[in-house]
Amino acid sequence: MTYANQNHSQHPQLTDDSRFVRGLAQLNRIDGDAGEAVVARVGAIAPDFARYLVEYGFGDIYSRPGLGLREREIAVVAALAALGNAAPQLKVHINAALNVGVTQDEVLEVLMMMSVYAGFPAALNGLFAAQEVFDARNIDGK
Amino acid sequence: MTYANQNHSQHPQLTDDSRFVRGLAQLNRIDGDAGEAVVARVGAIAPDFARYLVEYGFGDIYSRPGLGLREREIAVVAALAALGNAAPQLKVHINAALNVGVTQDEVLEVLMMMSVYAGFPAALNGLFAAQEVFDARNIDGK
C-alpha cells in the first residue's frame, strides 16, 4: 500500500518506548495528577490498556503538531458533553482544558453550545460537571 | 428569582426581531448558502422552527462574545462526529469551520481525535464526510 509507506517514511522509526515516554509527558502536561490517577487506576486492572491509553491517546494523537492543545481540549469537552455517557472523563477534560489555557468562561460557552447540538440536558449536565471542577480547583487554590 | 433579573439587566431588551436579524446575519457569516438552504428547507415544513433555529441557535448562542467562531466550530464538528447520528449537520459544520478560518488540516485533527473519545468508526465517518466537503469546495473553487 503506497500511501502508507509514503506516510510512514515521513516518521522517524519510533520504538514503543518513545511513544510511551512522549505520551506520558504529554499526559502530565495536559491532565496533571488527574491523568496519572486515571492511568494508575486502569493499570491496576489492565496494565496493557493503561499503556495503550498513554501511547495511542497521548503519544500518537495529542502529540500531533497540527492543532493546538487549547483547540484539542475544546473539541474533547464538546464531544464528551454531547455524548453524555462519560461523566468522569468529562470532568478530567474540563480540568485539562483549564490546564492548557482555556478559560472558565470559554468552557461554559462550549457547554452552552451543546444545548443546540445535543440538547439542554447534555448542556446542563456539562455545566454541573464544570461547576464541580471549578469548585474543586478553587479549594485547591488553582 | 434574583439571578435571572440580575442577568437580564445586563442585556438590552431585544425584540424577537432583533434576535432574528442578528441570528440570520451570523448564520450567513458562518454557514453561507448551506445554512440558508437548511433554514429554507425546514421553513417549508415548520416555519416557526426555522425561526427558532435562527433566533436561538444563531441569534442567542453563536452571537455570544465569550468564544471565537473558530473555537465554536471546532466544538461543533467534534460533537457531531462523536454523536455519529447527524451526517447532514456534520457536513454543514465542516463547511462552516472552513468558512470561519479553521484549516482543512485542523478539521482532520479534530476528527482523528474523536477516535480516542468516540471510537474509530466515528472518526472514519467524520473523515469521509470531510473528504466530501473538501472535494465539493475544490470543485466550487473555494
Next chain:
Amino acid sequence: MTYANQNHSQHPQLTDDSRFVRGLAQLNRIDGDAGEAVVARVGAIAPDFARYLVEYGFGDIYSRPGLGLREREIAVVAALAALGNAAPQLKVHINAALNVGVTQDEVLEVLMMMSVYAGFPAALNGLFAAQEVFDARNIDGK
C-alpha cells in the same frame, strides 16, 4: 417469586398463537401496509425474529390497555427522533402516529420539542423525515 405468580394469575394462559394473532391485528391497525412490509422483510432473513416483533412488540406491549395508541405513537416518535439512529423506523412510526389519530401538526410539535431534549439536528432530521412521510401520504391520497 410471588409477584410474578400473582401477576400471572391475572392473565389468561395464552398460547404463542394468540399473542401472534393479537399482535398481527394490532400491527395492521397501527402501521398498515408499512408494518406488514417490515415484518415480511425481516421474516425473509430471520423468521423467528419477525414473530418476536409481532408477539412481543405488538401482541404484548402495544396491546396493553393502560395507554392510548395516540399517546403510544407520540412516545415512539419522540424516542426515535431523539435517538437519531433509526431513520427507517422513525418514518414507519410517523406514519403510524397519523394512522391512529395524531395530526400532522401534533407530529411536528413532538419533533420540535426534541430540539430541547436531544438537540436541533435530531429535531431537524425528524422534521425532514416527517415531510417525506406527509408528502408520500398526500400522493397516496391519505
Next chain:
Amino acid sequence: MTYANQNHSQHPQLTDDSRFVRGLAQLNRIDGDAGEAVVARVGAIAPDFARYLVEYGFGDIYSRPGLGLREREIAVVAALAALGNAAPQLKVHINAALNVGVTQDEVLEVLMMMSVYAGFPAALNGLFAAQEVFDARNIDGK
C-alpha cells in the same frame, strides 16, 4: 426569506422579557419546585443559560398551542428514557408528567414501551427512576 417573515408576522413582537415571563410561568406550572431548583442551580454557574432554558424551552416550545401538556410530557419521558444518559432530567420530567395529568400507570406504560425501541436496560432504568419519583411524591403526600 419570505417564509420567515410571513411566519413572523403571525407573532406579536415579543421582547425577551415577555418570553422569559411566559416561560417561567409555564415552567412553574409543569415542573413546580423541581423546575425552579434546576433553573436556580444552573443560574449559579451560567445565568444566561438559565435564561435561555426558560425562554426557549418553556417560553417558546412548551408554550406553543398545538400539543397538550400531557402529550408533551409523554414525549419527553419517552425520549429521555430512550437516550438513557440524562437521569436527573428524566426524574424531573416523570414528576412533570404527573403534575400535568399523566397517571402513574401511563408513565409506566411509556417506560415499558421503551423496551421495544431502546432496549430493556433503558426501560428498566426508566422504571427504577419512576419508582424513586413515585416514592418521593408519596412521602410528600402528593
Next chain:
Amino acid sequence: MTYANQNHSQHPQLTDDSRFVRGLAQLNRIDGDAGEAVVARVGAIAPDFARYLVEYGFGDIYSRPGLGLREREIAVVAALAALGNAAPQLKVHINAALNVGVTQDEVLEVLMMMSVYAGFPAALNGLFAAQEVFDARNIDGK
C-alpha cells in the same frame, strides 16, 4: 403471512407459562441471584414488565439454541460497554459472563476492544465496572 406460519410450525405451541418457566430457569443459570434481584426489583413497580423480561429476554432469546451462552454474554458485555448508558446492567452481565465460563481475562479483552469501536471512555468505564465485579466476587469467594 406464510413465512411466519412456516416458522411457527417448527415451534411447539407454548403457553406463556412455559416461556416464563423456561426463562426463569435460564435467568437463574446465567445471572444467579443478581438476575433474580433485578426481576424482583422491577416486579415491585411493574410486575408485567418483570414477566416480559423473563419471558422475552430469557425464555425466547437466551433459550435459543443457535449460539452458546459464552458468546451471548460476550456480545452483551460488548454492547452495554459501547452504549455506556446502562452501568447497572453492564455489571450484571459481566457477572453473567463469568458465570457461563467467560474468563476474567476474556472480559477484559472484550472491554479493551471497545476502545476501538466506541472510544477509550467507554472502554475505561467498562474496565472500572469489571474491577468492581471481580472484587465483589473475590470477597464472595467465587
Next chain:
Amino acid sequence: MTYANQNHSQHPQLTDDSRFVRGLAQLNRIDGDAGEAVVARVGAIAPDFARYLVEYGFGDIYSRPGLGLREREIAVVAALAALGNAAPQLKVHINAALNVGVTQDEVLEVLMMMSVYAGFPAALNGLFAAQEVFDARNIDGK
C-alpha cells in the same frame, strides 16, 4: 509508574514498523479486501490515521492473544449494531465475522439479541445489514 514499566518489560521493544506490519497482516486475515479498501480510502484523506487504524486497531488490539477472533468479531458486531450509528463499519464486521468462522446463523443470533439490549430498531437494522452482506457474498460465491 511501576505498573507500566513492569508491563512494558514483558513486551519486546517493537518499532512502529513491526506494529504496522503485524496489524496489516491481521487486518487482511480478518477483513480481507474490504478492510484494505477502508484503509486505502481513509489513507487518501488522512494517511496517518490509516496507519493508526492498522497499528492500534489491528497491530495492538486484534493481535492480542487472550481472546479468539470469533469472539472478537461477535463482540464488535454486537457493539456496532447496538450503537446503530456506524452502518458501513457494521457491514465490514459482519463480513469479518463470517471470515473468521462465525456462521451466518450465529451472526443472526447476535443481532437478534440486540433487540433486548438496544431495542428492536437496532436489531432490525442489523439484520437488514446482514442480509446485504450475505447476499453480496452469495453473489461472490463465498
